[in-house]
Amino acid sequence: MSQERETRLFMISPRSMLTPDQLVRMVHAFGAAAIVKETCYGCLVEGPRELVLDILSKVRETYPNEVFSKVRAYPCSDPRRCRAQHGTRPGYAQLEEEWELLSRIQYGLENIERGAKYEAPAERKRIPVNDFKRICEVQ
Numbered sequence: 001m002s003q004e005r006e007t008r009l010f011m012i013s014p015r016s017m018l019t020p021d022q023l024v025r026m027v028h029a030f031g032a033a034a035i036v037k038e039t040c041y042g043c044l045v046e047g048p049r050e051l052v053l054d055i056l057s058k059v060r061e062t063y064p065n066e067v068f069s070k071v072r073a074y075p076c077s078d079p080r081r082c083r084a085q086h087g088t089r090p091g092y093a094q095l096e097e098e099w100e101l102l103s104r105i106q107y108g109l110e111n112i113e114r115g116a117k118y119e120a121p122a123e124r125k126r127i128p129v130n131d132f133k134r135i136c137e138v139q
Contacts, residue, residue, distance in 0.1 A: 004048060004049060005046065005047065005048060005049065005075070006046070006047070006048075006049040006052045006053075006071060007044060007045070007046040007052075007071070007072040007074065007075050007076060008044070008045050008046075008052055008056065008069050008070065008071055008072060009039075009041075009042065009044060009069060009070050009071075009072050009095075010023060010027075010042040010043050010044070010045060010056075010059065010067055010068075010069050011041045011042045011067070011068045011069070011070075011098070011099055011102060012041060012042045012066060012067055012102075013065070013066045013067070013068065013102040013103050013105070013106040014099065014100065014102060014103045015066075015102075015103040015106050015107065016063070016066035016067075016106070018063060018066055018067070020038050020039060020040065020041070020042050020043060021038065023038075023042055023043055023059070023067065024036055024038045024043050026059065026062070027043065027045060027055055027059070030055055030058055032047065032051055032054070032055055033047060033051070034046060034047030034051055034052060034055060035047060035076050037076045037077070041095070041099050042067065044072060044076050046075055046076045056069050064109075065105075065106045065109040065110055065113075066106060068102055068105070
């Protein structure tokens, strides 16, 4: 992919009430000339880099803690990856794992906005081996 064009994944957090269809309609409503493809987790947006980043900033204004984005290595409908053209799906398991973690990230961001402060957990101390043996041997 050239430096001038960019394809981005827009992933909706599982905790969000936003649907992929609503997200795609929002992106289309911006009137941009970007390629938008609906997916099960959100959508793909492809176009000139500045345009894609502008769309991303507009989506983040509306859904700051619900829609997440990352660059995709292949353009939309690339025959090497498109299932419609019998492409492979390497990396999909990683994408699915990332999607599942988004609800935790959304929860954390929302709590920070409400004023929550991070408190480091207390330092754990190792227990002596003999104490550990006694714990394990108790029936």
